[in-house]
Amino acid sequence: MDAFYASVEQMDNPLLKGKPVAVGGSEVRGVVSAASYEARKFGVRSAMSGYLAKKLCPEIIFVRPHFDRYKEISKKIRKIFHDYTDLVEPLSLDEAYLDVTQNKKGNPSATLIAQEIRQRIFEETGLTASAGISVNKFVAKIASDYNKPNGQKTINPDEVELFLEALDIKKFYGIGKVTAEKMYQHGIFTGKDLKERTREYLEEHFGKSGGHYYSIVRGIHNSAVKPNRTTKSVAAEHTFNTNLTSEVFMEERLERIAAELSKRLQKHKISGKTVTLKIKYSDFTLQTRSKTLPYFISDKSLIHETAKELLYQERMKDSVRLLGISLHNLNTETKKSVVVQLKFEF
Structure with a gap:
């Protein structure tokens, strides 16, 4: 979906149409959860502080997130997907992989199916979507960002390697800022540069990921579309209106967060052994502290006690x-994926 949360807010409130909108955050506190395309022109992005967003775009309008509304529309979109195939792998409320090799419409063209799905999404929800079409998940994911918003890109089998060779390395899905910088230091700036490195070289300098990079630049990615993705973690977090300086006050907040996390875990009948405490300081640096227990837990009190131990x-x-x-x-x-929502205080 195109700027999903922000687009929903603009659709539901006509006064926001055509204006720079940030979902979540504020000019004083909080973190931007999503930004409209009008705001993105100024450099506003998700996960950015509201303060910085306001500095980049003085006219920005902050709105509270309405997750129930986003879920409602997401369900409509998923229903459209399942009219074409049962091989749907959701990544989030606004994104999914679809395998249409064998589809319910008997349409041999994935490109035409994507066009039809995007048209139906627009007609049934009023929102626009973009699509990437190719031979595997990795290439399709990159293609999906190519003609956003409200567009699509098809990369045919015989075009895959040339397409990847010409691509800036930072546009490879899964290669983040830190890895891209490291690749730059090794003279790897494009897919072509990456392709020229041997598997041994990449594994020596990038560890186990080196083999993955060696394959994907050649268009090889054998991950199937999995309708039931494995849940690897479940989380809850709060951004505070005012910075906390005392662990005593943090204990109280942690109890609330533990209660929210426990509620999600028990709803999906999930438990786990490793508790991780995430701390973001006033300078935006992140720190995590973890502890693995000898048994599975989902109870609020046990989660809270472990998090409190990590706090101190x-x-x-x-x-x-x-x-x-x-x-x-x-x-x-x-288990199916658990959608994690950020909690914002206003």
């Missing part, structure tokens, strides 16, 4: 603007 594991280096708790090492490999 070492002294805080600064005041804290965000706390989060996540549970990993889960008791299931076949």
Whole structure:
């Protein structure tokens, strides 16, 4: 979907149409959850502080997130997907992989199916979507960003390698800013540069990921579309209106976060062994502290006690603007994805 949360807000409130909108955050506190395309022109992006967003775009309008509304529309979109194939792998409320090799419409053209799905989404929800069409998930994902918003890109089998060779390395899905910088240091700026490196070279300098990079630049990605994705972690976190300086106040907030996390876990009948405490300081640096228990937990009190122990594991280096708790090492490999929502205070 194109700027999904922000687009929903603009659709539901005509006064926001054509204006720079940030969902979540504020000019004083909080983090931007999504930004409209009008705001993106100024450099506003998701996960950016509201303060910086306001600085980049003085006219920006902050709106509270309405997750129930986003879920409602997401369900309509998923229903459209399932009219074409049951091989649908959701990544989030606004994104999914579809395998249409064998589809319910008997249409041999994935490109035409994508056009039809995008048209139906627009007619049934009023929102626009973009699509990437190719031979595997990796290439399709890159293609989906190519003609956004409200567009699509098809990369045929005989075009895949040339397309990837010409691509800036930072546009490869899964290669983040840190890895891209490291690749630049090795003289790898494009897919062509990456392709010229041997598997041994890449594994020596990038570890296990080296083999993955060697394959994907050649268009090889054998991951199937999985309708039931494995849930690897479940999390809840809060961004605070005012920075917290005392662990005593943090304890109280952690109890609320633990309660929210426990509610999600029990709703999906999931438990886990590894508790991770996430701390974001006033300077936006992140720190995580983890502990693995000898048994599975989902109970609020056990989560809270473990998180509290991690809180006092070492002294805080600064005041804290965000706390989060996540549970990993889960008791299931076949549970459906759990959507994680950020909690914002206004």
